[in-house]
Amino acid sequence: MPEELLRKTFEIQGWDFENAGERSAEVTTILKDLDVDPNIILRVGVVAFEAEMNVVMYAGRATLTLVVTDDEIVVEVADEGPGIADIELAMQPGYSTASDEMREMGFGYGLGLPNIKKNSDVFSLQSEVGRGTRLHSIIRLISYG
Amino acid sequence: MKVSELAQKTGLAAINEYKDREIERVYISDMVSDLIASARTNSVVVTLQTHKSLIAAANLAGAAMIVIVNGRKPSEDVVALANRTGIGLFSYDLDSWAFAKKLVNLGFE
Ligand SMILES: Nc1ncnc2c1ncn2[C@@H]1O[C@H](COP(=O)(O)OP(=O)(O)OP(=O)(O)O)[C@@H](O)[C@H]1O
Ligand SMILES: [Mg+2]
Numbered sequence: 001m002p003e004e005l006l007r008k009t010f011e012i013q014g015w016d017f018e019n020a021g022e023r024s025a026e027v028t029t030i031l032k033d034l035d036v037d038p039n040i041i042l043r044v045g046v047v048a049f050e051a052e053m054n055v056v057m058y059a060g061r062a063t064l065t066l067v068v069t070d071d072e073i074v075v076e077v078a079d080e081g082p083g084i085a086d087i088e089l090a091m092q093p094g095y096s097t098a099s100d101e102m103r104e105m106g107f108g109y110g111l112g113l114p115n116i117k118k119n120s121d122v123f124s125l126q127s128e129v130g131r132g133t134r135l136h137s138i139i140r141l142i143s144y145g
Numbered sequence: 146m147k148v149s150e151l152a153q154k155t156g157l158a159a160i161n162e163y164k165d166r167e168i169e170r171v172y173i174s175d176m177v178s179d180l181i182a183s184a185r186t187n188s189v190v191v192t193l194q195t196h197k198s199l200i201a202a203a204n205l206a207g208a209a210m211i212v213i214v215n216g217r218k219p220s221e222d223v224v225a226l227a228n229r230t231g232i233g234l235f236s237y238d239l240d241s242w243a244f245a246k247k248l249v250n251l252g253f254e
Pocket of ligand 1: 050054055057058059079081082083084090091095096097098106107108109110111112113114133177178179
């Protein structure tokens with residue numbers, strides 16, 4: 001069993017554009033303090049940031065859990081939002097339901113979920129319409145190549 | 146080229162207190178997800194956006210400097226966030242293309 005070094009849960013409030021991005025900033029600060037490789041921090045940061053922004057824009061409320069073990073970093077974001085009816089469609093680059101207001105702020109490029117997937121070694125997205133969405137991402141600290 | 150030197154040569158005044166890091170590349174974008182995926186460390190980010198998430202994204206991507214174009218000005222809490230991250234925040238009166246030309250003239254490719 002990998003040894004768990006750290007586990008921390010953050011609350012994300014939806015529609016709170018004021019503080020959007022703060023949790024992912026905190027995540028990267030924690031990883032810097034643990035002396036994690038900067039490239040890994042960037043990847044975890046992108047995952048946390050994009051997932052956080054999606055909750056802020058679409059899901060209303062969520063918890064983000066960060067787990068660091070001696071061989072991987074896990075980011076899990078579970079929300080109580082409207083859910084995603086067609087996950088395959090949502091995963092497509094360029095697909096977005098962002099409002100005009102969000103687009104004016106530079107969101108809604110439809111790249112958030114693809115960015116998350118690209119930066120994860122293991123990625124899963126589960127959703128139930130009317131109940132919520134659960135995103136799970138693993139980034140390995142050791143490469144087995 | 147350092148942030149301070151680039152600012153001086155393009156005639157920009159700093160909005161915040163920043164770390165005078167080295168600038169090696171340029172990224173121009175108004176889309177947050179594009180910026181976070183494409184901007185690299187030691188870059189100057191040229192953008193229209195002035196909100197906090199843009200600063201957070203640029204910081205994550207490792208940007209050293211943000212130039213907000215079209216004369217837009219960030220709010221005080223955005224400046225405070227830039228201070229905490231050490232990113233240099235600047236405002237430029239004309240559009241992205243006008244600033245891009247200045248960067249090209251300085252030798253950025
Ligand atoms: N947590 C969520 N709950 C409900 N719907 C979601 C959630 N996350 C994403 N979606 C849906 O999936 C779509 C695609 O998400 P994605 O992050 O890829 O792009 P975006 O958020 O629209 O734009 P960008 O991330 O580039 O700003 C969203 O427009 C939204 O409809
Ligand atoms: Mg998104």
